[in-house]
Amino acid sequence: MDGAQLEQTSKSDTQREAVIRVRNLTNQFGPQVVHQNLNLDVWRGEVLGIVGGSGTGKSVLLRTIVGLNKPAAGSIEVLGVDVLNGPEDERRRIERHWGVAFQDGALFSSLTVLQNVMAPLREHTGLSESLMQALGSLKISLVGLPQLSCGKFPAELSGGMRKRAALARALALDPEIVFLDEPTAGLDPIGAAAYDELIGELQHALGLTVFMVTHDLDSLYAICDRVAVLAEKRVLVEGPIEEMTKVDHPWVQEYFTGPRARAAQEKG
Amino acid sequence: MTQPMIQSEQDANGVCLRVSGKLLTQSLDTVEKAFASFQPDRGDVTVDLTGVEALDTGGAWLIADLARRVRSGGAKVQFEGLSPAHYALLDTVAENIPDKPGVEAERPGFVDWVASVGARTAGAWKDTLSLLGFLGLTLHRLVRTILMPWRLRRAALVSQMEETGFKAIPIVALMGFLIGVVLAFQGATQLKQFGAEIFVVELISISVLRELGILLTAIIVAGRSGSAFTASIGSMKVQEEIDAMRTLGLDPIEVLVIPRVVALLIMLPILGFIADIAALIGGGLMSWIDLGVSPGMFATRLKENTGIWQFAIGMIKAPFFALVIGVIACWQAMQVKGSAQSVGQRTTASVVQSIFLVIALDALFSIFFSELGI
Numbered sequence: 001m002d003g004a005q006l007e008q009t010s011k012s013d014t015q016r017e018a019v020i021r022v023r024n025l026t027n028q029f030g031p032q033v034v035h036q037n038l039n040l041d042v043w044r045g046e047v048l049g050i051v052g053g054s055g056t057g058k059s060v061l062l063r064t065i066v067g068l069n070k071p072a073a074g075s076i077e078v079l080g081v082d083v084l085n086g087p088e089d090e091r092r093r094i095e096r097h098w099g100v101a102f103q104d105g106a107l108f109s110s111l112t113v114l115q116n117v118m119a120p121l122r123e124h125t126g127l128s129e130s131l132m133q134a135l136g137s138l139k140i141s142l143v144g145l146p147q148l149s150c151g152k153f154p155a156e157l158s159g160g161m162r163k164r165a166a167l168a169r170a171l172a173l174d175p176e177i178v179f180l181d182e183p184t185a186g187l188d189p190i191g192a193a194a195y196d197e198l199i200g201e202l203q204h205a206l207g208l209t210v211f212m213v214t215h216d217l218d219s220l221y222a223i224c225d226r227v228a229v230l231a232e233k234r235v236l237v238e239g240p241i242e243e244m245t246k247v248d249h250p251w252v253q254e255y256f257t258g259p260r261a262r263a264a265q266e267k268g
Numbered sequence: 269m270t271q272p273m274i275q276s277e278q279d280a281n282g283v284c285l286r287v288s289g290k291l292l293t294q295s296l297d298t299v300e301k302a303f304a305s306f307q308p309d310r311g312d313v314t315v316d317l318t319g320v321e322a323l324d325t326g327g328a329w330l331i332a333d334l335a336r337r338v339r340s341g342g343a344k345v346q347f348e349g350l351s352p353a354h355y356a357l358l359d360t361v362a363e364n365i366p367d368k369p370g371v372e373a374e375r376p377g378f379v380d381w382v383a384s385v386g387a388r389t390a391g392a393w394k395d396t397l398s399l400l401g402f403l404g405l406t407l408h409r410l411v412r413t414i415l416m417p418w419r420l421r422r423a424a425l426v427s428q429m430e431e432t433g434f435k436a437i438p439i440v441a442l443m444g445f446l447i448g449v450v451l452a453f454q455g456a457t458q459l460k461q462f463g464a465e466i467f468v469v470e471l472i473s474i475s476v477l478r479e480l481g482i483l484l485t486a487i488i489v490a491g492r493s494g495s496a497f498t499a500s501i502g503s504m505k506v507q508e509e510i511d512a513m514r515t516l517g518l519d520p521i522e523v524l525v526i527p528r529v530v531a532l533l534i535m536l537p538i539l540g541f542i543a544d545i546a547a548l549i550g551g552g553l554m555s556w557i558d559l560g561v562s563p564g565m566f567a568t569r570l571k572e573n574t575g576i577w578q579f580a581i582g583m584i585k586a587p588f589f590a591l592v593i594g595v596i597a598c599w600q601a602m603q604v605k606g607s608a609q610s611v612g613q614r615t616t617a618s619v620v621q622s623i624f625l626v627i628a629l630d631a632l633f634s635i636f637f638s639e640l641g642i
Contacts, residue, residue: 096294109607126297131304135293138329141364155606174293174324201360204353206324 016043018077019177019209020065025074027060034060036233038074042177047203047210049220049241052230053251058213059103061230062179065211066100067091079176096124098177099170103185105162107154113140113165114150120172139168142202144194160187164195171202177209184216196222217264229255270321272299274306282311282343285334288319291327303330313338318349328354328361336365395603402599406529409521413530424527432493432528433535437542439492440485444543447480448472448550456558465559469566472551473574481547482540482582483630486589489536490622494597497528498618501601502611510602520602529594536593537586544582577642585633589626596622 020042027035034057042048050058063069065076067083076083081094107116117136121127127135137150143164154162163186170178183199184192200223202208214220220227220241228238229252237247244256255261272289285306291299315331335345350358376384413420455471501524504510510520548570555561600618604610 110609121293125294127293128297128300131296131300134333135326135329137366138325138361138364141366142325142360147366153607155610171325174326201356204356206357207353 018042019044019079020211021077022061022065023075023077025061025064025076026072027057027064027069028072033233035064035071038230038234040228040235040238042209042211043226044176044209045203045207046225047199047212047223049224049227050211050213050230051215051220051227051255056230057233058230059181062100062181062211062213066098066179067095096173097175098179099173099175100179101163101166101170101181101183103181104159105154105166107162107165107169109154112151112153113145113157113168116154116165117168117172120169124173136168136172139171140165142171143168143198144191160191163187164191167195174206176207177211180210180212180214182213182215184214184219189218192216192218193222199223217261221264271295272327273319274299274302276306282313284314284316286316286319287331288321290322291320291330292322292324293326296326296330299330303334306334312344312346314346314348316348317354320350320354323354323357325357325361328358329365332358332362332365335362398603399596399599402602403595405521406525406595406598409519409526410529413522413526419522420530421523421527424523425531428527428531429535431496432489432531433539436489436492436535436539440488440539440543441546443484443488444476444481444546445550447484447543448476448547448552449554451475451480451547452551452554453558456555460559466561466565466569468551468555468559468561469569470573472555473548473570474578476547476551477544477574477579477582479582479630479634481544482536482586482589483626485540485543486536486586486593486626487623489532489539489590490593490597490626491619493528493532494593494622495615495619497594497597498601498604498615499611501525501598502604502614503608505601505604506606506608506611525594525598528598529591532590532594533587536590537583540582540586544579581633581637581642585630588629588633592625592629593622596625 018041020040022038022040025035025038025040026033027038038061040061050061052058060069064071065078065083071084075085078094079097081090083091083094107113108119111119114133114136117139118132121132121135125132137147140150141147145161145164145168149157149161149165154165157165163183167180167183170180178199180199184195187195196219199208199210199212203210203223210223212219212224214224224241226238227241227244229236229244229247229249231249231251236249237244237252241256244252247253247256270289272291272295273287275286277284277286313335315335317331320327335347338345347355347358451472452468455468456465459465459467459471501510504524510524513520513523552561552563552566555566556563597618600614600621604614
């Protein structure tokens, strides 16, 4: 972690701009309460890692913020817009400012990889076909896919390549916020490290804010400025990863001081 | 939002390009042409980016692409007034511009069309062989199931019988009833001209019992259950559930195909019978209203003049139709590859093929039974 980022994380709350503000969020599926009075702030330009055991509602939180899941109660503001109850056109506008890469890619199966990446450009910009193709293939190359995969269909790609293609599509419009659901799961270690580096670079150059659900301790140590731990239906603790080992909670202790965490810490 | 701008100035040392405004993907359409048409005449190029307020990968691509074109012409490019973060982005983008951008496949020409005709012809032959192989496999498992009835998945069978048979009763009965009504009505109009109204009974009973009842039922079932079979097994294929079954030592034919085929073998004759009865009721009702043939007279004439064979021929065909529908639907499902789109294509193909084969088979039966003289 370099000096600039340390400085950023040590700034007081008043100096930081919250791009995502979740307040008193409650999510419930039938009798099962997933979140209760959950509060979370995501600051501009940070990489926030969301961790938590299985079934603690990490993906549900992500889906709720991007508007795919209607919560039982609470409010969510993204870039100052109320995404739950705000006016329709405001919410539409805000959708252009975020990109989502789903866990299994969720690429459109009837389009080639390049067409998938070009789809948001086609929908939201007035660029010429050749520039859209150039930008599409640039994004594909940025995420580390060979140009050969441009003309392929999602079904012809491996799981890891689909994830990268999904990231390329999420980055197509150069969004301010990128939501990543388990981005490095299923990638080989070299690919995962290269991917972490890429996220770090893009985040640095574009002021990208990254909301990342992950279990990859290497990613957490390598690129996450802050970590938020979901447990007991809320954000149990949030802060820089170095502070996590000091948290007195059995799950957090086990997660951040286990053998894998120690190995990742040495690397990071 | 400040619109992006590009201006060029020629001085003694070369060209100075001033870029300003927000170079963001969403607003690039205004400067795209200016960047693309920029051709340095001579000398080096200085790109002054002091006025750039915001930059994203789209804007960086335009600058990097321009720099690359200038450099390939042998001239030098210098950047001025770029913040470190933007410079890093420009670097990242310049490094990642593919040498040979992947382009969309070209539109197929005449040769490709000829080739595709050849490929499809060869494919049709292969498909036929594969379908016959699948039919053989299914028949083998069917015989094994008959010899070892405890291997039959009873829960799956009953649920399929409900799905393909029981739930189809209303639509099949309504269809049969309406066919009876139409035949009686149209028949009556023609037969009245000869004063032969009473023959409407034979018209209805023979055409419905022998041909239409079972044929139309089979067509409805092919559209209703055949498509459902292909879509559900095909989706399982996409999700690799079929592969998972194989690795667990489960035979997909035995687990998925046999219950569906057996359910159709049992339910299609029953549905055909229901359609027959409904058609006779509809026809009888219409004859009574339109021609004054009383239900009693209709029943008596039906019993006297329509042999049991007319009904039997219809029923004999039912299991064959069931086998055709079930086997084609399941075979098409097994041909699904990869994507959700493939499931859609195979489902359509399944319905079209099974309806076509049911009609073709019916024609063969028709010739066969006439040759036999029944």
